[in-house]
Amino acid sequence: MTATGTFPILPGATLGVLGGGQLGRMFVHAAQALGYATAVLDPDPASPAGLVSTHHLRAAYGDGAALERLAQLCAAVTTEFENVPAEALERLARTRPVAPAGASVAVAQDRAAEKAHFVRCGAPVAPHAVIDGDAALAAVDAERLLPGILKTARLGYDGKGQARVGSRAELAAAWERLGRVPCVLEKRLPLAAECSVLVARGRDGAMVHLPVQRNLHRDGILALTEVFEGNVPAAQTQRALQAAQAIARQLDYVGVLCVEFFLLEGGELVVNEMAPRPHNSGHWSQDASDVSQFELQVRCMAGLPLVPPRQLSPAAMLNLLGDLWFDGADADAAPRSPAWDRVLALPGCHLHLYGKAEPKRGRKMGHLNVTGATPEAVRATVRQAAALLGIDAF
Template sequence: MTHGPLAPGSTIGILGGGQLGRMLATAGAALGFDAHVYEPEPDCPASRVAARSYCAPWDDIGAVEAFARRCDAITYEFENVPVETVEAAARVSVLRPGSKSLELTQDRLIEKTFINGAGVDTVPFAQVDDIDSLEAAIESIGLPAVLKTRRFGYDGKGQAWIRESGDARKAWVAIGEQPAILEGAAAFTRELSVVAARSVDGQVKAFPLAENVHGDGILKQTKAPAAGIDAATQGRALEIATAIGNGLDHVGVFAVELFDLGEAGLVVNEIAPRVHNTGHWTMDACGCGQFEQHMRAVAGWPLGDPAPHSACVMTNLIGEDALAWEDLAADPAARLHLYGKREVRSGRKMGHVNRLSTL
């Protein structure tokens, strides 16, 4: 096991084989690394670009350890990899980022408590374990508010809005009557995100703030750099990212989703301890995009320059949007990225398009 910078030709293992793993493997190959992918689902998108892929359950600890022994460093592409799995990998290889980033971000209550402890503001929140505690949380926080499961849930899943007190029980049933968190509504003017990276030696570099537009709980579009951002606001975003990255002892790329409250400043919505959909614009608009940046950090290399050379509008291709690939491929303004998913399904992220313009 080595803790120094990895030389080209080394192997980086990726736990998870979706589109993020696919783009990580491709970025790693450009730096001379072989990517090995571990994923329970056969024929995953990342497996078809990786140097080698392994298909076994997350709880097959023997298979995880055998995979890790063949890798010089291990990373993960999404936050729902079981903590036990990454800890097993860490016993036989270098794990970057560490399991702490997963443990904290897999539970929304623990995550928001950590964020506040790092000196960063969030919306008001309260723990919910049953209908009685939900009603108490509503009394404390007020309405409207959103009820979210503490674990899992993404792209709008596992959450329900409560706008009137009479909606509480319906919302509780809608999320499956499981441990949850109630979050107060934020009076935000727009949704922003900062994608940053932290190196092995603790250096933090951030891409410019991006503005995000959601629909039905799914990211539709990212515009970057976000318009109207002054130096003080960008500086505050870097301070927030640095506090969170240092608090997690994170190595690699991570994203912080933010609410812009105007004169009241920025508050954190949530953290993603990985490369992120709102950072896809960096692939074409920056000299060093988020996927290369992450592989640099995992390898113990110096971080690349996150400064953009172009402005960008990133549009997700969701479900049947991807069927327009011929038109998109013929559009000289479109930088098309398709994820190699075999089946088109409603609400499924199939790819994205970056359109560049002058800064």
């Protein structure tokens, strides 16, 4: 049985979030700006969200007493990352409204279940096969699926838990290296670009969305997002929006959902994966939209009206990794602060750092949103900022 609660939940109430990372931190800021108190459940005493929240419950996500306390404090609960135990969300949902629901998060946690959901929705997907044993491995149609990418069905993110394979021998070896856990093999397709769509769906089924975002990844991690009219061809934009909306609708999803797509050479579009939460590629909305993805998250869980966001200017988001705090490849180098003063002297630059105490190579430390009058002006500023920070040119 799921608790439905009384809606809308108005400012002055307390909203909860499972997870204390940067997405939780930005959710907390958005909730507090609207007048809500917040409670974060995260075991890290220095978690970015916990540091700024009204309440911080320092406990494991499956801690029964902590979950009970979170339910006592909060009028509704959300999550900031998809690998939170779905069971914890389901337990909370017995007494409090939870968005997204544990069942939706569980689909996103398993690539095989996720692919099956996309197929049921009629969303375009790459040719693929589930490998969950020796028989499935032997049955792989090499002509149809190789060369491909082998991905663990669970707990893979930012390029982790993946291997490129070009032959049956490479496939078998990669499956061994990944621990013979259930995997999904996807055919490698000729990519022209990547994009993502963020939709927000309310409890009444109402849906709004942010503009389609064009993304660039480096080493499996999002490096740059650009958002302006024409950044993705109109026909592909429409197909991406329709697919994302169908994916959310057929899950009976409540909350903010990101769906990532591959744009193929020749104009086709296929779904890559979904994230049941706000997403790195939507961070630009904090400074270039009248409603950010995090405010949409608050509105969804509180049952507030969903108004279509309006983009205020062309925008880009530059990811800031811990590598920027170090000179060169010296593993023993002491961290030093990047030249934020020089970056902030550039017009339209908006710096967001996540409050993480220790920079580490590959660790997401913040992002830089860039706004401007034209796409060309935004790109020029992004190039200047990247040069100042030591980021390879785009």
